[in-house]
Amino acid sequence: MNFPRWKEILIACVCAFGVLFALPNFLPQSFLNKLPDWAPNKKVSLGLDLRGGAHLLLEVDLDSVKNDYLNQILDMARSVLRKESIQYASNFPRTVAKDQNKVEFDLKDTAKVGKAKASLTSIDSDFKVEIVGAHVTMTPTEEAIQKRKFDAVERSIEIVRKRVDETGTREANIQRQGNDRILLQIPGLQDPSHVKELLGRTAKMTFRLVDEKAPEITDRKNTVAPIGSIYLESSESGKFIAVKKQVLVGGETLVDAGLGYDEYNRPEVSFKFNKIGAKKFGDATKENVGKRFAIVLDNEIISAPVIQTPITGGSGRITGDFSVERARDLALLLRAGALPAPLSVIEEKTVGPDLGADSIRSGIVATLLSGLFVLVFMYLWYSSFGLIANIAVIVNLILLIAGLSCLQATLTLPGIAGIALTVGMAVDANVLINERIKEYLRKGEKWIKAVEAGYDLALSSIVDTNLNTIIGMMCLYQFGTGPVKGFAITTILGTVISFFTSTTLTRYIVSTLMRLKYPVSIPM
Secondary structure (H helix, E strand, C coil): CCCCHHHHHHHHHHHHHHHHHHHHHHCCHHHHHCCCCCCCCCCCEECHHHHCEEEEEEEECHHHHHHHHHHHHHHHHHHHHHHCCCCECCCCCCCCCCCCCCEEEEECCHHHHHHHHHHHHCCCCCEEEEEECCEEEEEECHHHHHHHHHHHHHHHHHHHHHHHHHCCCCCCEEEEECCCEEEEEEECCCCCHHHHHHHCCCCCEEEEEECCCCCCECCCCCCCCCCCEEEEEECCCCCEEEEECCCCEEHHHEEEEEEEECCCCCEEEEEEECHHHHHHHHHHHHHCCCCEEEEEECCEEEECCECCCCCCCCEEEECCCCCHHHHHHHHHHHHHCCCCCCEEEEEEEEECHHHHHHHHHHHHHHHHHHHHHHHHHHHHHHHHHHHHHHHHHHHHHHHHHHHHHHHCCEECHHHHHHHHHHHHHHHHHHHHHHHHHHHHHHCCCCHHHHHHHHHHHHHHHHHHHHHHHHHHHHHHHHHCCCHHHHHHHHHHHHHHHHHHHHHHHHHHHHHHHHHCCCCCCCCC
């Protein structure tokens, strides 16, 4: 029952931490905004079911991921064969159909089959190259396809997070669901149309040369672009312009983009490359002075200016018939990066703030009533020791709110249920301790020995119970989604805190009262 000084200081610091970090949740935001940066000012984030907002379920087009991968191999195969002076048949495919899982073409010279196989095999170790006669088949391994699909979803999640954060929303809940879906919940957002528009754009930006030999057309249905080129629509003129398929500079080398204004105060988008992109952009403009340079975004030409002088500074600007909002959105998309695959919204729900307020009110009332009944029962049944247990429950709630605030965890309605559950579990540990104390007092033991034995003997049962709860909640967190994770987080955090309050804090309070000769009692 003796507590060293360092342990007393530690207990006091933990309790002070709880009060300090839980307090912002009960203060107005106007007051918190006036606090210095170092002061605790974080509040518990409320989930969609408590605050209201938008719920979007997005699907990643994984077929396009596979298709892009095959087309990349296709272009690299064409380049390698040309470099090695190996001729291929004129029916060399220009694109790969979605239902295909391989790249196929014919060689003209069967005498170079061995050289062709060696060159094509060196392109990608994940591709199996087979040549029968003059027919070449390049097939990717299933592991390579699945890895690229998995990575595409992970990258999509990060880019969705960046795009949503750029709009000023910092409390969005973004989770992966299944193999190809992303759950996006934005508390407080009642009109998700703008967010849907931002997420619906792949924002893949490339810089290519305009094919000056091909005429501009108004309808590309009956027109075939020259070999090595493709017709894309221009947002400036509405016509279709032929551009080279070869990408001179890719948008992945962009490091910044922002809204600006030209000399006539018209909105424009300024951009900046990293060192690699700056060198590529500088070389491309230096070698093609006097030619048109197409800026392509999501297979649409947004600008096709003539290169007047080499641009070697690593930065540039996009001008056009932009509104301020469109220029700002374009800059946002370029900063966040391109999606590896198109996203589509397959489910959309909006939760009103009134429903969220009702959920908060009901959850708070239920938690307060359950806590009140527990406090009254503990005091009536265990007298002084019940009052000490009640103090531990209150400290438990304060520490739990502080922990959720620091972790910026999202509190949902099931999370409130988890809080109510931890209150009961905290009391359960004190019930075990108090019953052990009563057993020893019935045997005629002295108060000091009975209290010490009660805490020591109940400890193993409390540890077993808490460990089982934490293991179960960890499984829920690992395999659950959305509100289930919120329930698991609050329960795990509450269980850890209740172990501290029930076995350490109450023991310290009891020992302090006994040292001060304060009368403590427990009904027999």
